[in-house]
Amino acid sequence: MDVSDNESKRPTLGVGMVGYAFMGAVHSQAWRTVAHVYDLPLSPVMSAVCGRDADAVRAAADRLGWAAAETDWRELIARDDVQLVDVCTPGNSHAEIAIAALEAGKHVLCEKPLANSVAEAEAMADAARAARRRGQLAVVGFNYRRLPALALARRMVETGRIGELRHVRVTYLQDWLTDPQAPLTWRLRREQAGSGALGDIGSHAIDIAQYLAGEPLTGVSALTETFVRERPLPEGPVTGLSGTGGDRRGEVTVDDAALITGRLASGALASFEATRFATGRKNALRVELNGERGSLVFDLERLNELYLYDGTEPASTAGFRRILATEPDHPYLEGWWPPGHGLGYEHSFVHQARDLLCAVAAGEQPEPSFDDGLRVQRVLAAVEESAANNSAYTPVPPVTPAAPVPA
Amino acid sequence: MDVSDNESKRPTLGVGMVGYAFMGAVHSQAWRTVAHVYDLPLSPVMSAVCGRDADAVRAAADRLGWAAAETDWRELIARDDVQLVDVCTPGNSHAEIAIAALEAGKHVLCEKPLANSVAEAEAMADAARAARRRGQLAVVGFNYRRLPALALARRMVETGRIGELRHVRVTYLQDWLTDPQAPLTWRLRREQAGSGALGDIGSHAIDIAQYLAGEPLTGVSALTETFVRERPLPEGPVTGLSGTGGDRRGEVTVDDAALITGRLASGALASFEATRFATGRKNALRVELNGERGSLVFDLERLNELYLYDGTEPASTAGFRRILATEPDHPYLEGWWPPGHGLGYEHSFVHQARDLLCAVAAGEQPEPSFDDGLRVQRVLAAVEESAANNSAYTPVPPVTPAAPVPA
Amino acid sequence: MDVSDNESKRPTLGVGMVGYAFMGAVHSQAWRTVAHVYDLPLSPVMSAVCGRDADAVRAAADRLGWAAAETDWRELIARDDVQLVDVCTPGNSHAEIAIAALEAGKHVLCEKPLANSVAEAEAMADAARAARRRGQLAVVGFNYRRLPALALARRMVETGRIGELRHVRVTYLQDWLTDPQAPLTWRLRREQAGSGALGDIGSHAIDIAQYLAGEPLTGVSALTETFVRERPLPEGPVTGLSGTGGDRRGEVTVDDAALITGRLASGALASFEATRFATGRKNALRVELNGERGSLVFDLERLNELYLYDGTEPASTAGFRRILATEPDHPYLEGWWPPGHGLGYEHSFVHQARDLLCAVAAGEQPEPSFDDGLRVQRVLAAVEESAANNSAYTPVPPVTPAAPVPA
Amino acid sequence: MDVSDNESKRPTLGVGMVGYAFMGAVHSQAWRTVAHVYDLPLSPVMSAVCGRDADAVRAAADRLGWAAAETDWRELIARDDVQLVDVCTPGNSHAEIAIAALEAGKHVLCEKPLANSVAEAEAMADAARAARRRGQLAVVGFNYRRLPALALARRMVETGRIGELRHVRVTYLQDWLTDPQAPLTWRLRREQAGSGALGDIGSHAIDIAQYLAGEPLTGVSALTETFVRERPLPEGPVTGLSGTGGDRRGEVTVDDAALITGRLASGALASFEATRFATGRKNALRVELNGERGSLVFDLERLNELYLYDGTEPASTAGFRRILATEPDHPYLEGWWPPGHGLGYEHSFVHQARDLLCAVAAGEQPEPSFDDGLRVQRVLAAVEESAANNSAYTPVPPVTPAAPVPA
Incomplete structure (x- = not known):
């Protein structure tokens, strides 16, 4: 009894992905999985993946489940079977690819940070607004x-559970650069990576703070530091975060760590730290929000848990409670397993794919938009400006909301 | 540039799955994913899924990614494109299906517990030994x-890191039956489920103890209890662990909880608890091993963490350390993400699929074999015997290892 | 301006203590402290301490703050300035001293376990009932x-916060005997210690379970084990839990570990473990109670924390909450510091002293009475009986409540 | 057998304490306890306590165990039976009392922060250096x-266990001001308290960072905030941190929270936060140090625990380990209980008393000296300067080490 008939009845969305390293692998897992977990209005079709090396991209397509491989991203964008372009390249190519894809009439999912500069991010946000129309x-x-x-x-x-915000506290701690012999990969070069810990993981910290608070940062003060200023140049293949250094050495041109303080629009205080030198911290994105009536705490190393302190409880029975975020009525859980059966890192990408497919079907722009990406980019720029200016408090210009789309 | 040629070069293994509820959904996710994450000698092909209701199984095939649907498991087994039968049905049909599949020359993956009785489990283990030849x-x-x-x-x-074992302590705590109005589903009926918390989650506790210790239980003493002896009969559809009860009531014929003490072959003490009445514990499989030189601790609600106490450290700096089991040289991690990017519950099934595909390609029997399943079944039987016999200490008969397979 | 007048106005209670090792030191700290922390109806006066070695007891009196030293406990009891006798000796002398003190008209505080046998404990409980009159x-x-x-x-x-009890789970884990060369001190000799881990720490586990549940155990099944059956005899001084072994060896005549399952009067299930072989666990008295409407969790290694799961919360925001037991309206906290300023192990003895002084002033018998001690002793005896009888389930005879004291 | 002879043989040190509120109570507990726990070269004698209200101070003397009461601190200092003056008053009187005591030839223990201004702290440090001679x-x-x-x-x-420092991260979070109706006590008035969260708890954070790092902060950038700028004036008695507000309102003239970033002399980055608005955090002084070879973590709400990550371990078995700081060879533990029997907040004051008594006997200046207090004061001043100056990075002037004392 063949069931392929069923499948063909659902409308589809052709996806083309640029880049197939760490991010490309995670995105592929999401595109492969999403339609089997959720009941979707639109099924993704993994049409083609793109990379510069023909053999490597062909192998990646095979391994990751893409129907075809391309070596020129312009050709990927031009494909008829691609309606959405998924940009998984380093930050210095985001603007060019994403804008071209938007101009070619495609939907775009672009990895973070949105770009390597505010100018690029603004151009992208402009292109997105135009495309939105x-x-x-x-x-x-x-x-x-x-x-x-x-x-x-x-x-x-x-919904007001923790009341008016007083404090947002986000640290994103990793430790993969503590060894001074770790090689000088592209992530340590300003021209490719834009910045160091700041853009790579600090951008996550800032976005999640603005998202959770529901309001933007209005100003920041910052210190940045490069602890190891010279490293061996890499020899041989560099994959993911690893690789081997040779005898020659080069200059590290990005930050190793950034400390940031700031204010949100409501007057709440915010503090951030992003570092690759926190020995023992593997992926510790830690978030704490203190409101007038409660607090929330999260740690990415225990990603299925949210801690809530309900300040309206009597003091004698109040306490931080560990909510296992695996209940049926928790966000995204309807597609997964019974309570207590934890999810992993990659599931966030499945959820991202779900929201995007639903949004395309509904014709509604989901968050985080390119404006949200620009909002983060402006904070990153203000951080670097403050750090270069004796930590002086530096305003973050607001992002003017896009004009509403006429019905 | 089409890459389908690549894919066709790898040898494949056709999989047919019986049952498509919770376990079927997780197994499907594993079969869909495994070849995209690991470099395998053999690619799985999701040939067909089987269930009694034609419309439902067709919908499941579509949703879960199976090429065809069958309504008779005998026909599934008979299919030429099925070389491995994956049994995801309730325990009372395991023996019949698994033995038939083995007799038909197919490999078998059978959900736990192996069977609902020792007699069935023995027949299955016999069939597996014959098939092994x-x-x-x-x-x-x-x-x-x-x-x-x-x-x-x-x-x-x-490798001796914790030395000679003294204690194994495993509790598997859930809470989905605390409400006395929760309906009387098949899981609360002896004729279908075999036993209650004991077989459902206690079997996991016992297997993991014997696996980690590397030795079997030789005797047990037990108490079991059914706290709520009558429940409303379910009305309307019952999915997963949920459902609604009606006005009529029926008798609960399985245990709600089981407490077990015992001894391992080495003389170490073991204690177990399985319950569905531990309010607030969603899926708390907790394991602690104390050895002469160290201890290990695990909690399924934080499944990416293993705690190690190294007793050979000086007392002044010794302590339980949290190892994030996400390092590249940790088991199964080579296919996944960088350190600190946690996995979820379902990944264990992807790993199971990987090990099984590698074993088929190598022609080597992996653990846990049906003998291992029988080993657990004998413990479950001894538990029930002890509980029925005033908790008297009851020996667990050893499973005679299968005769070695001639080269 | 001298204030000694003030002090003399408060009525006092003369205390005499027998034994000055670990327990004696903690009790002394409590007697010295209690009147400075709480507003008491009665001030303790540390009249005299008693020990067999004259020089040692004199030094102890000086160090611990006792006004006088005695070498014969009968003389201590006879002193006019002693109204309460505090028994801090090993278990084999409890009955004799406590009964003599009661017969001499003194109040008695006796260290746990109450005695080394049920017969002794019964005699003590009888004496206490007579004295109560x-x-x-x-x-x-x-x-x-x-x-x-x-x-x-x-x-x-x-107050019903967790509803009807389903499970009580108590483990008391220590590790000071894991080294097989640890010497054969009196704690490993049945004639002095009565039993091993069972009486020493298992008695705490059982008492706290009965106390928290508010109901007695009605039956038990048990396994006990002595992992290291021969140890070097101690050479030189043995203090506290430490000491050095010599060349000669002797037999260990008590248990190293005990596993216990049982039932409470309400039908709730109980499980206990007491061991000195849990490598890395220093003083891990862990308690979990699961009720129909909630759960409670405690760990002595984090003694200022109580975890509550409120099962009446909506599932989506329910979770185990950490209550810092340092709020002003928490028990015993009115005398101590502001919220979040944690207490230590010894504070429980200060609170014990407070409750005892208040009870003496009020003429009311506080818990735990000798009947409560007898209640524990009967469980210990049933445990040993079950362990000797193939783990057969063994009833625990109830302790008939003392006849009410006529007004 | 009276033992008072023994006691009289030890030399003594007469202590006079000024102030008897929260700090006075804790100090008293320390002075009462220290000689009973440690074998000391010098026994403290609690000669007299001082406060302005005669009845209240007399009651306090009685309750806290002081032999006499004084109403004028100058008379307390002048007493022959006082060799050490213990200053437990609010910060605005520290300088006057401490300097007078030093000039009168007394040793001084002064509560933190050392003073309300750098000028006062410098005068105190000068006086201490002169007295040292x-x-x-x-x-x-x-x-x-x-x-x-x-x-x-x-x-x-x-000893280099964590290698060269990269990060020091200290937050001190409390929540007792989240309620906007909490009254305007002296702690919220600049003229008495000097500053708010900054001086009260931020001073602890800064001192502990400089102590643990073994090096001073060289510069800071800061944001401060007063979330609730007007509060009800207190009516009736205000004790500790509590009290009731009336109808009239007044201005809060200190900070509610302070965020600080900075650099240590070695180039390590430091971040601090002090707040009284972190709902649910009762006394959360949290410390993390990341070094090139390891990390350390501490939380005052679990004060018996230190977490160590040893970065020289193989990655596959490395992890943050929980060291229970209750082992015999841990600092200060020789006087207390066996492993796993935790200490409380107040024990730190007993240890302070011990170190001070040993130092007096040995004639050696212990840390933290008034220079250390001044070091913190200069950081506090730089913080306020930076906060007032748009968060500009502000150098912290070094404290010139005191000239060595001639032998």
């Missing part, structure tokens, strides 16, 4: 918003 | 062995 | 009842 | 240095 969507890949625990936290803030 | 494999689905943290724990025990 | 009080030193977190837990159970 | 000691009461876990952390940093 043509019915296209553009989304930036701040995937942590789609972790059930953090989406639940947002829901609680939004 | 014909080159077939039979595996029981104790998936938690494939969680990286627990596989790492096993590695540590095996 | 004369207005005297007798208390057994289950000090953990006086930890704020556990007293708070009791309050919650009593 | 006469053989007197002056210590500032940063008691957290004496928690075993933090003293152990210092030992590990000092």
